[in-house]
Amino acid sequence: MTESVLCEVSGNIATITLNRPEKLNAISYDLVDTMMALLDALEADEMVAAVIITGAGERAFSAGADIHEFSRGVEAGGEKAMRDFVRRGQAMTARLEAFGKPIIAAVNGIAYGGGCEITEAVHLAVASERAMFAKPEIKLGMPPTFGGTQRLPRLAGRKRALELLLTGDPFKPARALELGLVNAVVPHDTLMAAARHLAGRIIRHSPLATRAVINAVTRGINLPIAEGLAVEGEQFARMIPTFDLREGLDAWIGHRVPVYKGA
Incomplete structure (x- = not known):
């Protein structure tokens, strides 16, 4: 049986x-x-300092959930469908969102349903000009189940997200860029290079500081501003005793390139 997920590490960047x-x-x-x-x-x-997620083949990043498998769960009853499908998918997108290292989606084709929800959950995304996005769950008589009703409105705004969620209509990468779903749209042949370049711009910095930024944003974005600021302060406090903070300050004062240890 072919493995459903592949992983390759080149340098300090893993590609899933x-x-x-x-x-x-x-x-x-x-x-x-x-x-x-x-x-x-x-x-x-x-x-491994950063992760890129992409799809195999020329047609799709991911067309969404395996509907044949999911439909069998629905036939078995709500409890099984919730356990096997909804909770499993939500756990995956939550894991991606809170991952301690930067994750970049390289969207190489169709990103429908769950594929779009992966794109919403990861920290950053680069789309091929051939990519296409959609929230088509409404056409199946259901709402999104991997976090799409929650993350897309936070990215795009309530009314713009509801238009996509309620119509199920596909939208092009330029629209995804406008909505804040992706960071850039690039020629198809340069997609992976663009994703690796973006990863490189991030991982030159302290991995501890990178994790602190991800933690502060992920935890704070849904909190009132006062609580979010407390999370930000907490993340800074964790950096105070580290080598990386001292090295960053010393390098800046000394006009040299810092050499971080992640400690």
Whole structure:
């Protein structure tokens, strides 16, 4: 059986590839479980500083959930569908959102449903000019279930998100850029290079400071500003005793390039 997720590490950047091209990289239970285990391993790997997620083949990043598999769960009843599908998918997108190292989606084609929700959850995203996005769950008689009703309004605003969620209509990468769903749209042939370049611009900095920024944003974005500021202060306080903060300050004062240890 072909592995549903592939992983390759080059330098200090890991590339995760959703690997069901014959199914447009549809998100199966096995794919989610494999992804979760892989994320655990990559987060613990000190040699990996950033992660890129993309899709296998020329057509899709991910067309969304494996509907045939999901429909069997629905037939078995609500409790099983909630446990096997909804909670599993929400756990994956929450894991991506709170991952301690930068994760960049390289959206190489169709990003519908769950594929769009992965894009919403990761920290940054670069889209090929061939990419296409959609929130088509309404056409199946259901709302999104991997966090799409919550993250997209936070990214795009309530009314713009509701238009996409309630119509199910596809939208092009330029619209995704306008909505804040992706950071850039690039020629298809340069997609992976652009994603790696973006990762490189980030991982030149302290990995501890990078994690602190991700934690502060992820935890604080849904809090009242006063509580969010407290989270920001907490993350700074964690940096005070570290080598990286002292090195960053000394390098700036000494007009040299800092050499971080992640400690």
